[in-house]
Amino acid sequence: MQCNDARQQLDKLARPGDPGADDALAAHLRECDDCRDYAREQQLIDLLASMPIRPPAPGFEERVMENALAGKSRETGRTPAQRGTHVRWFMATAASVLLAVILTMQFNPGEDGDQVVSVKVRPGVTQMVTVRLTSPTELANALLTLQLDENLELEGRAGVHEMQWRTTLKSGPNDLSLPVRLLDKNSGMVTIALKHGETTKRFSVRVDAAVEKDNSGDKLTMA
Amino acid sequence: MAKIIEIFRTRAARDRRFRELVQPHLKPMYRVAYRWAQNAEDAEDLVQETLTKVSGRIDEMEKIETRGPWLIKILYRSFVDFHRKRGRSPGDSPSNRDADSDLLDEELGNAANPDIARRLELQRDLLKALEVLNADQREVILLHDAEGYTATEVALILDISEGTVKSRLHRARAHFKNFWCDGTF
Numbered sequence: 001m002q003c004n005d006a007r008q009q010l011d012k013l014a015r016p017g018d019p020g021a022d023d024a025l026a027a028h029l030r031e032c033d034d035c036r037d038y039a040r041e042q043q044l045i046d047l048l049a050s051m052p053i054r055p056p057a058p059g060f061e062e063r064v065m066e067n068a069l070a071g072k073s074r075e076t077g078r079t080p081a082q083r084g085t086h087v088r089w090f091m092a093t094a095a096s097v098l099l100a101v102i103l104t105m106q107f108n109p110g111e112d113g114d115q116v117v118s119v120k121v122r123p124g125v126t127q128m129v130t131v132r133l134t135s136p137t138e139l140a141n142a143l144l145t146l147q148l149d150e151n152l153e154l155e156g157r158a159g160v161h162e163m164q165w166r167t168t169l170k171s172g173p174n175d176l177s178l179p180v181r182l183l184d185k186n187s188g189m190v191t192i193a194l195k196h197g198e199t200t201k202r203f204s205v206r207v208d209a210a211v212e213k214d215n216s217g218d219k220l221t222m223a
Numbered sequence: 224m225a226k227i228i229e230i231f232r233t234r235a236a237r238d239r240r241f242r243e244l245v246q247p248h249l250k251p252m253y254r255v256a257y258r259w260a261q262n263a264e265d266a267e268d269l270v271q272e273t274l275t276k277v278s279g280r281i282d283e284m285e286k287i288e289t290r291g292p293w294l295i296k297i298l299y300r301s302f303v304d305f306h307r308k309r310g311r312s313p314g315d316s317p318s319n320r321d322a323d324s325d326l327l328d329e330e331l332g333n334a335a336n337p338d339i340a341r342r343l344e345l346q347r348d349l350l351k352a353l354e355v356l357n358a359d360q361r362e363v364i365l366l367h368d369a370e371g372y373t374a375t376e377v378a379l380i381l382d383i384s385e386g387t388v389k390s391r392l393h394r395a396r397a398h399f400k401n402f403w404c405d406g407t408f
Contacts, residue, residue, distance in 0.1 A: 037400065044399050047346050048369035052326050053257045056267055061249050064267060068274030069238050158279055 001028040006035045010042055071160035116203065120210035123182045129205060130177045131192060139169040142196040146178075152188035152207060153181050169194075185209040237281055244284050245274060248291050251370065255295055258365050259302045261323065269305065273298045292376040295366075299380055323350050352399055360395040363388055 006028045029036045057063075121127040145164045148154070153161075182188055190205040252273065256266035276297055277284060287293050327347045334340040353361055366377045367388070374392070378385040 040400070041396055044349070044396065045368045047342070047349050048364070049371065050342075051323065051346055051349075051369060052330055053254055053323075054263045054326055056253055056263055060253065060267055060270075061246070064249070064271040064274055065242060065245070067271050068278045069241065071275060071278065 001025060003028075003032060003035050006032065007038060010035070010039050071158070116206060118206040118208055120208045121180065121182050123185050123209045126179050126181045128177050129180045129190070129207070130175050131203075131205065133169060133174045133176065133194065135169045135171060135174065138171045139194075139196045141166055142169055142194055144176075145193040145195070147191040147193075148180075149188035149190075151183045151186055152190060153183060154179055169196075180207060182207050182209060240285075241278060241281050244281065244290065245277070245294070248294050251291060252294055252298055255366070255370055256298055256302070258323075258369065259299075260305075265305070269298055269301050272301045276301070289376060289379065292372060292379050295372070295376075296380045296382070349399075356395055356398060360391045360398070363391040364395040367392055 001024045006025055009022075009025050029039055119129060121129075143164065144167055146162065148161045150161065153159070176192075178190065180190065187209070188207045190207060192203055192205070194201045249270065252270045253266055256269040257263060260266045260269060273294060277294065284290060284293075324347065327343055327350065331340060331343045331347070334343055353364075356364070362381060363377055366372045366380060367374065372380065374385050374388045377388045381388070
């Protein structure tokens with residue numbers, strides 16, 4: 001058997017080396033290093049291409065399509081245990097942008113009332129606003145609702161002004177970083193509501209347009 | 224004409240068009256995402272992140288002929304961001320293929336046919352060989368050989384030259400020559 005014949009036959013075989021390769025081909029492969037390499041390469045490709053993968057959860061296609069069209073946060077629909085990494089993942093979407101503000105606040109489940117802080121950002125530029133929620137205890141399955149004024153958007157979620165997801169706050173500081181972009185020179189408001197049990201804690205970040213470039217990164221602490 | 228344009232621009236029409244453009248690529252996107260992330264949930268997140276990113280780029284998508292590789296390129300960027308956040312490069316973890324390995328073990332446990340079992344064992348050995356590859360070579364061989372993208376498409380996806388793709392592919396395949404034990408054929 002010639003090499004050309006061997007390779008043509010190998011190309012026709014779905015799985016070179018499997019039963020089905022005739023004796024002449026097998027004999028040629030034993031003798032010809034090049035064709036043996038070729039056959040092994042074909043088998044490598046076949047094994048890689050048929051490597052099993054775990055299927056997605058039922059409804060995957062419709063779910064990702066709906067969420068994408070709604071511009072929903074990826075946190076939606078995840079279990080609390082999964083959302084810890086999910087929130088961090090969300091934070092990664094604009095990891096390169098400037099840290100604009102750190103808001104530290106004490107979250108006490110019995111407490112209710114609005115708190116407002118402000119931060120200055122450059123209009124049209126995405127800047128990271130990090131909200132730090134310091135909780136004295138773990139708050140499992142808390143409901144986090146985020147609302148943005150029309151002149152504000154989160155990077156990657158243009159046109160989405162409200163999102164909601166469940167998450168678990170660990171005891172101690174919990175950072176939620178928001179890649180915020182102010183679309184005009186007017187102030188806009190980001191309102192965050194955290195509901196745990198029957199208690200809802202609301203606070204707002206007023207986003208003002210910075211007149212001059214501010215490289216320092218505002219840090220604002222509320223206790 | 225203006226009316227037709229207006230109708231076309233309605234949200235429902237755009238959503239429908241978005242679905243038409245993206246639907247054929249969801250399964251390949253998930254497959255690639257799973258190969259990279261080694262986790263079904265993270266893979267779904269990566270796909271959704273990618274779709275969210277492109278949902279406002281329908282006009283741009285309409286003009287792209289190689290839409291599949293274009294979407295995988297955006298998926299890859301999402302994956303890189305994901306790993307950057309975790310403080311390491313994609314594929315750097317030596318246990319990166321744990322999920323594949325677990326799945327193969329499960330299937331091996333259920334394999335009644337000896338030919339299928341032999342094949343699964345080969346794939347399990349192949350996974351070990353994959354782990355030894357550097358991340359660059361592994362990315363190329365998974366896209367090219369496992370998922371069937373051409374060298375040109377892999378170059379587009381990874382934002383490298385076609386020559387680099389071929390070079391990495393050659394080196395990766397050379398590595399696998401040592402993988403085959405005598406008597407494979």
